[in-house]
Ligand SMILES: Nc1ncnc2c1ncn2[C@@H]1O[C@H](COP(=O)(O)OP(=O)(O)OP(=O)(O)O)[C@@H](O)[C@H]1O
Ligand SMILES: O=P(O)(O)OC[C@H]1O[C@H](OP(=O)(O)OP(=O)(O)O)[C@H](O)[C@@H]1O
């Protein structure tokens with residue numbers, strides 16, 4: 001793999017501290033994203049702080065529950081955390097009168113999940129929740145939803161394995177994270193209501209960063225945007241009959257395709273285009289109908 005040029009003056013710039021989950025559902029995606037931005041870390045399992053190789057960046061590897069507080073208190077400059085954990089911490093800190101401000105920088109398009117109320121599969125999904133006990137690891141998010149909906153139910157706090165609560169007789173329903181729904185199903189539960197949708201976010205501490213840190217952040221954000229834009233885009237290549245060119249380009253989900261002459265014939269041209277969306281099978285079939293051949297849809301690694 002080609003080595004990216006080092007960050008200029010990385011040894012002299014003030015360092016940015018990023019808090020990320022040490023080991024869990026967000027860890028691999030966070031590291032993968034940083035790596036895609038050209039930031040590399042030499043990680044050792046037991047070392048909880050790691051320095052980037054060519055960037056003035058340090059990683060703090062912590063439990064995800066601690067990330068909002070570290071950022072809101074300014075102990076970390078940036079954090080990668082699920083919105084569920086972030087909003088729970090914000091509500092808890094607001095009640096406690098602790099600092100609860102942060103800046104949302106970018107949604108990261110991983111860690112997608114929802115916080116849902118679920119009840120026993122055999123129970124009526126529309127049965128009122130009033131007077132029920134609801135087991136959860138998110139008491140503040142749950143309380144705020146109950147209040148909004150005017151429901152009088154009691155949150156029962158559990159830090160994990162929440163889905164076991166109804167069978168264990170600890171609660172009548174649960175409020176926990178769902179993604180595929182497999183855990184609910186395996187525990188005889190059925191989703192009733194989504195109360196919060198979440199994905200991982202890049203956040204920053206409140207207040208201005210020092211000028212050097214700000215320059216590092218801006219460079220990182222530019223690369224992040226490039227990585228995300230590239231992920232959503234495709235490079236399309238095909239050969240098209242010259243006489244159908246207008247119809248062909250009208251079918252392509254791209255604004256300005258490049259048209260190139262082919263060496264072996266004047267009857268066809270090569271059309272190349274960067275598309276911000278995928279090319280559907282149906283469109284590819286329509287292009288074939290117009291006489292196109294060699295239709296390729298390729299992933300793009302980086303864009304700037
Ligand atoms: N099933 C899921 N599918 C997708 N994303 C999820 C799922 N469950 C959780 N997440 C997201 O990943 C985050 C981390 O989940 P994980 O289960 O690793 O947390 P944890 O067990 O609390 O870890 P830690 O040890 O860091 O406290 C959650 O807060 C949520 O944003
Ligand atoms: O809808 P599903 O795809 O089944 O995912 C939902 C499960 O995922 C999370 O737990 P996780 O597996 O991360 O374990 P944890 O209890 O250690 O957080 C969450 O707490 C649910 O239990």
Ligand SMILES: [Mg+2]
Nearest residue numbers: 063064065066
């Ligand atoms: Mg946690």
